[in-house]
């Protein structure tokens with residue numbers, strides 16, 4: 001490779017890693033697996049090592065990924081909060097011990113072994129035995145202040161017990177969401193058709209950054225502590241300090257133990273690799289630390305991690321099982337998803353029978369053949385993933401799995417959009433899984449919220465010929481509904497009642513419910529606020545649509561195409577005649593939410609995006625309260641330009657967060 005190409009690759013990798021860091025630490029919704037992320041990072045490390053001339057202190061290889069988010073005040077860390085170096089085998093841990101001995105000129109070293117909890121790190125500051133501040137890792141130098149949320153975690157002491165605690169100290173630990181609470185949260189989200197959290201780590205990190213402490217309390221976070229920092233610590237070893245901390249009321253894991261040899265380390269790894277599955281919280285490895293604080297100090301840190309500690313990562317759980325067949329499923333938008341149907345296999349405590357193969361490219365890159373033995377992985381993530389094929393056990397006459405070229409449901413030849421991986425069935429109005437899918441979407445909680453019609457009833461309604469498109473719902477009668485086998489008297493009445501109620505659903509949700517390709521919830525809101533009326537929307541040229549915030553040419557074309565179809569225009573007409581809301585109501589731009597429930601605001605200064613009065617109204621529409629002067633009870637100051645100096649000083653003195661209009665709009669989901 002010539003040097004220019006290498007330089008390009010380095011730049012590309014840095015950019016890509018930064019993007020993944022943002023999805024992972026800020027959005028708490030990673031778009032690639034940790035394994036794939038680690039490969040990118042390894043590659044970048046290698047290239048930077050080979051080409052020190054292009055190394056850069058700002059490279060993600062030298063910095064911790066930042067979780068700083070809008071809506072929080074920040075506070076600096078007294079000691080930087082770092083990451084940990086990784087190892088994947090006992091051999092690598094042995095190398096680490098060797099490096100310690102070299103750096104410490106052969107002094108004996110005691111190691112402490114502990115669990116690596118898979119949550120999000122937190123730094124707590126205690127003064128005079130009271131919790132005064134809780135700060136996230138942030139970018140390592142400064143973090144987000146999340147004290148109100150942390151106070152809701154019951155296992156964190158607000159007042160210390162026992163004795164011997166220093167006047168002022170810092171304690172660090174991991175905030176986790178126990179498996180049980182995680183499962184409960186995800187099933188609630190599934191019910192409400194909200195995106196699921198990929199794993200307890202993302203869920204814990206996302207919960208800690210909620211703006212409503214009452215919701216944080218409800219979710220059931222927990223916390224384990226593993227590091228004490230301060231000038232007057234009671235002991236000079238890490239292990240003893242943590243035992244002291246436990247006596248003051250902190251949750252310190254019983255798994256923490258001293259280890260004096262590589263054999264002991266090996267035995268510890270082997271034990272916990274299995275025993276961790278019984279723990280109530282997720283762990284992704286073990287951490288080995290130098291016990292003596294003096295030795296820790298001598299060893300020091302790099303910019304990214306301490307030299308006196310290392311993580312040992314557990315292998316993601318993997319199983320080998322036989323492929324029965326690949327099925328091809330048609331979604332609401334016509335996209336065909338290949339699914340591997342497997343011989344049932346036990347993985348991380350659940351039975352796995354199906355795993356998504358995502359698209360044709362993935363089938364091809366894995367080179368899957370009929371009856372292949374496949375590796376399935378589940379690394380704390382909920383949806384199992386096929387990661388490889390055991391080609392040694394392949395039957396010699398096995399043929400490669402072919403992607404279908406016709407729709408498995410209606411037989412139409414599939415099409416593929418330029419630059420996209422997905423194959424699509426173009427028969428939008430004649431392909432039953434697409435129609436049923438749109439019906440299911442239409443009745444969803446965040447759309448028309450029609451209770452009592454789920455996946456099965458949608459399919460029954462379609463199969464019986466009672467509902468051929470979404471508009472037919474509004475002419476359903478009690479007699480018709482009760483002819484369906486699954487529906488009794490009560491459920492039929494319930495359905496009719498919620499169909500009736502759905503006529504009041506606001507315009508923006510109607511737009512979302514229509515299943516216009518690419519028009520998701522946020523886009524639907526923007527369109528409703530700017531266009532305000534279905535007739536205008538149906539006749540708007542693409543150019544005008546594309547100028548609506550977040551819309552752009554691709555979505556604009558999709559909207560124009562949608563309304564060019566006579567079927568869709570007639571559906572809209574019938575929905576209108578049925579009394580469904582087809583224009584935005586007068587009450588300003590906002591819909592009612594409870595996003596700001598119980599929050600008190602003070603507005604100050606001059607704004608650019610809305611007027612002061614509009615902001616006041618938005619606060620109230622979203623459940624918040626306006627007050628005139630800043631007090632201890634104020635939750636936020638919404639500040640525009642030229643905020644008065646007296647107010648500024650008062651807010652600073654009382655520690656009331658000052659937010660700008662962009663941050664505010666984001667808080668209420670208008671960004």
Ligand SMILES: NC(=O)c1ccc[n+]([C@@H]2O[C@H](COP(=O)([O-])OP(=O)(O)OC[C@H]3O[C@@H](n4cnc5c(N)ncnc54)[C@H](O)[C@@H]3O)[C@@H](O)[C@H]2O)c1
Nearest residue numbers: 020024030032033034037083084114115116117121226287
């Ligand atoms: N999938 C993605 O897009 C993506 C993006 C960024 C990072 N990641 C993943 O995140 C990881 C890197 O994250 P990281 O830098 O936060 O490092 P890390 O999570 O691997 O290790 C450091 C953290 O471990 C935690 N920890 C838990 N128990 C501990 C204990 N007993 N002692 C000390 N620390 C303990 C601390 O919070 C500390 O910050 C990698 O595994 C990477 O794959 C994934």
Ligand SMILES: [Zn+2]
Nearest residue numbers: 407410425431
């Ligand atoms: Zn089809």
